[in-house]
Amino acid sequence: MKILITDKMADEAIQLLKDAGHDVTFDEMDGDTLLKEIPKYDALMVRGRTKVITDIVQAGAKGKLKVIGRAGIGVDNIDIETAAKNGIKVVNAPTGSAISVAELTIAHMLSLVRMLPKANNTLKRGEWAKKQLKGTELYKKTLGLIGSGNIAQETARIAKGFGMNILVFSPHCTAEKAKRMNAEYAKLNELLEKSDFVSLHIPHTKDTHHLIDKEKLSKMKKTAYLIDCARGGVVDEKALYDALKNGIIAGAGIDVFETEPPGDNPLFQLDNVVVSPHVGANTVEGQIRAGTITAEQIIKVLDGKDPDFWVNK
Numbered sequence: 170m171k172i173l174i175t176d177k178m179a180d181e182a183i184q185l186l187k188d189a190g191h192d193v194t195f196d197e198m199d200g201d202t203l204l205k206e207i208p209k210y211d212a213l214m215v216r217g218r219t220k221v222i223t224d225i226v227q228a229g230a231k232g233k234l235k236v237i238g239r240a241g242i243g244v245d246n247i248d249i250e251t252a253a254k255n256g257i258k259v260v261n262a263p264t265g266s267a268i269s270v271a272e273l274t275i276a277h278m279l280s281l282v283r284m285l286p287k288a289n290n291t292l293k294r295g296e297w298a299k300k301q302l303k304g305t306e307l308y309k310k311t312l313g314l315i316g317s318g319n320i321a322q323e324t325a326r327i328a329k330g331f332g333m334n335i336l337v338f339s340p341h342c343t344a345e346k347a348k349r350m351n352a353e354y355a356k357l358n359e360l361l362e363k364s365d366f367v368s369l370h371i372p373h374t375k376d377t378h379h380l381i382d383k384e385k386l387s388k389m390k391k392t393a394y395l396i397d398c399a400r401g402g403v404v405d406e407k408a409l410y411d412a413l414k415n416g417i418i419a420g421a422g423i424d425v426f427e428t429e430p431p432g433d434n435p436l437f438q439l440d441n442v443v444v445s446p447h448v449g450a451n452t453v454e455g456q457i458r459a460g461t462i463t464a465e466q467i468i469k470v471l472d473g474k475d476p477d478f479w480v481n482k
Contacts, residue, residue, distance in 0.1 A: 170191050170192070170211035170212065170235075170471050171187055171191070171192045171194070171209060171210045171211050171212075172192065172193045172194070172210065172211065172212040172213075172214060172467065173194050173196070173206065173207070173209075173210040173212070173213050174194065174195045174196075174213075174214045174215075175195075175196060175197055175198055175203060175212070175213070175214075175215055175218075175219045176197065176214075176215050176217070176240070177197070177214035177216070178195070178214065178216070178460045179240075179456050179457045179459075179460035180457075180462065181460060182214075182240065182457070182460025182461045182463065182464040183195065183459050183464075185461055185464040185465065185468070186214075186467065186468065188320060188469045189471075191212075191468075191471065193258065193367060194210075194257065195226055197218075199262075199460050200219075200220060200222070200225070202227050203219070203225055204224055204225050205228075205337055207225055207228050207229040207232065207234060208228055208229060208231055208232025208233070208234070209232060209233075210229070210232070210233070210234060210324075211233050211234065211236075211471060212234070212235060212236045212237070212238065212470070212471060213229065213234060213236075213237045213238070213245070214237075214238040214240060214463060214464070214467060214468050215237070215238070215239060215240070215247070216239070216240050216241055216459075217241060217243070217246055217255050217386040217447075218246075219246065220246050221237055221246060221247040221248060222248055223248045223251050225248075226248050226251045226252050226255065226257065227255065228302055229255075229257065229339040230252075230256070230257060232256035235257060235258065235470055235471065236257065236258045236259070236260060236466075236467050236470040236471065236476075237252060237257060237258070237259045237260070238259075238260050238261070238463040238464070238466055238467045239259065239260070239261040239262070239463065239480075240261075240262055240265070240456075240459045240460045240462075240463040241261065241262060241265065241266060241450055241459050241463075242261060242262065242263050242265070242266060242267075242268055242319075242320070242450070243261075243372060243373075243400060244259060244261055244480050245372065245373055245400065247259055249480055250480040250481070251327055252336060253479055253481040258470050258476060258479055258481065258482075259480040259481045260452075260463060260466035260467065260470065260476045260477070260478050260479055260480060261463065261466075261478050261480055262458065262459040262460075262462035262463045262466070262478065263318070263319050263478055264319050264458070264462065265455060265458040265459030265460075265461075265462045265463070266320075266449065266450030266451075266452070266455035266456075266458065266459050267320045267322070267323045268318040268323050268454070268455065269449060269450050269451070269452040269454065269455030270320045270342045270398050270449035270450055270455075271320055271323035271324040271326075272326055272327065272452075273398050273424060273445070273448065273449045274320075274368055274370075274396055274398045274422075274449075275324065275327050275328065275331075275420025277396050277398065277423075277424070277443055277445075278307060278312075278366055278368075278394065278396060278422065279307070280393070280422065281304070281394050281419075281420045281421075281422055281443055282304050282305045283302075284301075284302050285443075286443055287301070287302065287440070288302050293321050300431050307328070307332070307333055308331060308332040309332055309333070309334065309364070310331070310334070310361055310365040310366065311333065311334045311335070311364045311365050312324075312325075312328045312333045312334070312335050312336070312362030312364060312365070312366045312368060313335075313336045313337070313338070313355070313360040313361065313363065313366065313367045313368065314335065314336065314337045314338070314350075314352065314368055314370060314378075315337075315338055315339070315357070315360070315367065315368070315369050315370065316323055316337075316339050316370030316371040316399070317337050317338075317339040317342035317346060317347070317350065317370075318339075318370060318371075320370045320398075320399075321337065321339075321350070321368075321370035322338050322350055324368060324370065325337070325350045325351060325352055326350075326351075329351050329397060334348065334353075334356075334414075335351060335352035335353065336352060336353055336355040336359075336360045336363060336364060337350060337352040337353070337355065337360075337362045338354070338356060338357045339371070342354060356383075361385060361388040361389050362388050362389070362390070364389070364390070364393060364394075365390065365392065365393055365394070366393065366394050366396060367381075367389060367393060367394070367395050367396065368393060368396040368397075368398070369381070369395075369396065369397045369398070369399040369403055369404070370397075370399055371399055371400075371403060372399070372400055373386055373399070373400035373401065373402040373403050377402075377403050378402055378403070379402070379403070379404070379405040379408075380403050381395065381397075381403060381405065381408075381409070382403075382408050383405065383408040383411070383412070383416075384431040384477065386408055386409065386412040386417055386418060387412075388419060389417070389418050390418070390419075391416060391417065391418065391419065392419050393418050393419060394418065394419055394420045394421060394422065395409065395418060395420075395421040395422075396421070396422045396423075397421070397422070397423050397424065397425055398422075398424040398425065398449045399425060400425050401426040401427040401428070401429060401481040402427050404423075405437060406426070406427055406434070406435075407435075409421060409436065409441070410435050410436055413436070413439050413441055413442060414439060419441060420442065420443070421436075421441070421442050421443075422442075422443045422444075423436065423442060423443070423445075424444070424445045424446075424447055424448060424449050425446050425447050425449075426447070429446075430446070435455035441481050462478070466478055466479075475479045479481040
């Protein structure tokens, strides 16, 4: 069958599809071109760049599109409801980049408490700012995880190695699941009040939009840090800017933004913010896993089987 890939994909993933006997086309086409071309294909494989909007899904449905694969976790760039209505399966790779994103979460935490950006910049300017760089340890600090999925579980595993205490909140989490994560279940407000680090591991939906707002930030310790390697829009960036500027919380590590690229974001003016350009899943290993897992799911659908990671079932 014919498979179209419109975002850069690991060679290993492409080879899997070819080895299964399929005709694979790679073309980083724009949205207008995709709208015209999609009816010709049985499967579409994307990452985050391609926006599989309603018109594209409907055009695919009028052709022979059977499955859309997202090589990653988030599917907010795909109209999954329209796909479901038209019998098109949407699959993803929820475990593919979990380790990569979890490691970046810890990296942001360490960068904040050890002031690594300031240490790097001052030393390269010829300054010996040692006395200004007294940090704190992660050891015995409390990490509050909002979310209990694969990335949160990996983050908990790594954090335990630093000797951290872990709290977790999620609508889908139970005390038993928290225990399996070597964590303690807590309600959201309790987690915010007790944690030295609050790390977000949830999708951006209408229910989670601006979940972390002025009121939630005010419940955190003045010495606490917020980490967001999940999705832009979960945090109210204006409220976060005000909280950071006015000492409501100590700092933030941010990998995702409401608008991407974020342009001249006010958060960039603050010294107590460490930022990165949505690179959580952007590792060699993570991209190989995400691509190959998604390829395996696409192959299952084209073989008439139910996929393991069926988003819009």
